[in-house]
Amino acid sequence: MSLRTFIRRTILGAALAGGTVIAASAGAQIPGVPGVPIPGATPTIPGIPPGMPGGPPTSPIPGLPPGAIPTAIPTTLPAPGGTPAIPNIPGLPGPKLFSPTGFLLMPVMKDEAKKIYQKEIDSLSAANKTVVEKIPLLFEDNKEEVNAFAGCDDTGKTFVVVTAAMYQMLDLMAQTRATDEIFGTAYYDEYIKELAKQQEGKAKILPLPPGMLDPTKSLDQRKLKRQRQLFDEAIAYVLGHELAHHYKGHLGSVCSGGAGGTIKPGDIIRLAKKVVPAVNQANEIQSDIEGTNNLLTAGQNETEYKWSEAGALLVIDFFKKLRDLGGPGAPLFTFMMTHPAPEVRAPIVKNTADWWRLTHPGAVTGNGNPTKAPLPSVPGMPTGIPGVPGVPGVPPAAPPK
Numbered sequence: 001m002s003l004r005t006f007i008r009r010t011i012l013g014a015a016l017a018g019g020t021v022i023a024a025s026a027g028a029q030i031p032g033v034p035g036v037p038i039p040g041a042t043p044t045i046p047g048i049p050p051g052m053p054g055g056p057p058t059s060p061i062p063g064l065p066p067g068a069i070p071t072a073i074p075t076t077l078p079a080p081g082g083t084p085a086i087p088n089i090p091g092l093p094g095p096k097l098f099s100p101t102g103f104l105l106m107p108v109m110k111d112e113a114k115k116i117y118q119k120e121i122d123s124l125s126a127a128n129k130t131v132v133e134k135i136p137l138l139f140e141d142n143k144e145e146v147n148a149f150a151g152c153d154d155t156g157k158t159f160v161v162v163t164a165a166m167y168q169m170l171d172l173m174a175q176t177r178a179t180d181e182i183f184g185t186a187y188y189d190e191y192i193k194e195l196a197k198q199q200e201g202k203a204k205i206l207p208l209p210p211g212m213l214d215p216t217k218s219l220d221q222r223k224l225k226r227q228r229q230l231f232d233e234a235i236a237y238v239l240g241h242e243l244a245h246h247y248k249g250h251l252g253s254v255c256s257g258g259a260g261g262t263i264k265p266g267d268i269i270r271l272a273k274k275v276v277p278a279v280n281q282a283n284e285i286q287s288d289i290e291g292t293n294n295l296l297t298a299g300q301n302e303t304e305y306k307w308s309e310a311g312a313l314l315v316i317d318f319f320k321k322l323r324d325l326g327g328p329g330a331p332l333f334t335f336m337m338t339h340p341a342p343e344v345r346a347p348i349v350k351n352t353a354d355w356w357r358l359t360h361p362g363a364v365t366g367n368g369n370p371t372k373a374p375l376p377s378v379p380g381m382p383t384g385i386p387g388v389p390g391v392p393g394v395p396p397a398a399p400p401k
Contacts, residue, residue, distance in 0.1 A: 097228070102175060102218030104231060109167040110139055116236050116298070117160070120243060123298040128247040134259035135159060135246055137239070140268045143168065147268065148238050150245035151275045156257025160242045162235075163268060170238075172208065173318050174230035174311075175223070179213060182223045187213060192318065196325035233311025236298065237349075240291030248290065250283040251275055281340050288345055292352040296365060308366035309353035316342045316349065 097108050117137045121129055138161040146169050148162040176188040194209055217223060245251060254275055255261075263271060292309055299307025320342035357363060362370045 098219070098224055100219075101215070102213065102224065102227075104171045104175075104227070106164065106167060109171065109231070109235075112232065113137065113162060113167070113235050113239065116232060117239050117243075119301065120236060120240050120294050120298045123294060123301070124243075124247070131247040132243050132259075135243075136260065137162070138261075138263050140164065140263060141265070142268055145268055147272055148242060149272050149275065150242040150251065150255075151261070151271050152251065152255030152257060153261040153263060153271065155261075156255055157261035158246055158251070158255045158257070158259050159261035159263065160239065160246070161263055161268065162238070166238070167235075169318075170231055170234045170315070171227075173314055174234060175213075175218075175227045176208075177314060178223050178226035178230055179217050181226055182220065183217055185217075189321070192321045193325055196322055229305050230311050230314060233295065233299075233307045233309070234315050235311070236295040236307055237291055237309070237312035237315060240294035240298075241287045242291075243294065244287040244290035245279065245283065248283070248286060250287070251278045254278045284340055285344070285348060288348050289352050292349050293356055296353060296356045296360075296363075299365065300363060306364045306366060308368070309349055310366060312349045312353075313346060316346045320346075 097104060099105060114137055121133055124132070135158050138159050140161055140163045142163045143165050145163050146165040148160070148166050150158070150160050152158045172191065173188070176191050179185055179187050191208060191212065194212075246255075254277070292312060295307050295312070296309070323342075353365070357365060364370050
């Protein structure tokens with residue numbers, strides 16, 4: 001053996017030995033980090049020809065270039081991903097709508113509310129649309145104040161705002177009711193009882209008790225789809241009600257600065273109370289009527305499921321039961337100070353929806369059948385409540401003495 005050959009083989013052997021040590025050391029590192037070798041993976045040393053120790057494997061299939069078929073064990077893991085996506089639900093946009101425990105994600109609820117808000121504005125008459133088309137829908141990241149209201153800032157500029165707590169509450173209503181509808185359970189009433197028991201005068205929401213919902217039910221596709229429908233109907237009712245306050249002029253001179261109001265963090269309670277003197281029971285009832293008509297009309301443009309009044313009645317029922325079960329210690333949310341009692345609101349929403357269907361032949365709400373004929377004209381349709389035109393199906397109020 002010549003001296004030159006001996007030196008060349010010595011250098012090559014040292015390189016191979018060093019590569020083995022490096023590979024063994026790398027293989028001992030923690031797997032799962034992008035770019036870090038996995039224990040057991042076959043290491044390669046740059047520059048070593050295919051088929052030689054330390055080099056890439058040769059292709060087992062003649063005619064294919066080396067490396068065309070990957071090794072059985074990858075040398076690196078992909079970067080870790082986020083929360084596993086819930087499978088798509090037909091008719092619902094985007095795959096990542098729900099948390100791994102079946103809650104609607106906050107960004108999803110906010111985005112959906114904005115879309116519904118615009119749909120309801122677009123379905124208004126030209127005159128009413130002109131009044132509200134530039135009024136922004138704001139979000140207040142307050143997880144304790146359950147509220148949504150039409151208001152204005154200190155300059156009088158108008159807005160509609162919904163808090164994070166209200167979005168969460170609507171989702172809690174929707175997912176417990178949806179679970180009950182699909183599986184015949186009673187989670188909805190159980191949650192209200194638990195909430196009423198723990199509130200004791202507090203005006204904030206509480207999460208579902210751990211283990212209350214069966215995980216096998218929480219991610220059931222039927223439950224998720226129904227949950228989304230109820231949430232959409234509920235937020236559509238809330239937003240339609242608040243829009244009506246603006247285009248009906250209920251806030252009067254309190255909010256006369258035009259559209260484009262803003263809200264500062266932590267200022268929501270003060271601004272909510274600012275408009276309380278301008279809102280009375282009659283205005284609230286009229287907004288319920290207008291909001292119900294608005295959500296049903298806008299819902300006709302939906303494809304697979306036409307909005308019904310079910311979400312509105314769910315909201316009213318929830319706060320009624322929370323009040324009744326809580327007794328003297330029931331929480332008093334800010335919006336409950338001005339709104340009529342649920343016993344008044346529920347029949348008005350229901351009668352308004354029934355009247356809307358009868359006066360819109362061919363319309364469909366929920367999964368129901370199209371209405372076949374309009375209700376015959378009734379001369380002198382009673383208002384039922386003085387100063388509130390168009391309350392259907394309610395006996396006229398007694399004339400003043």
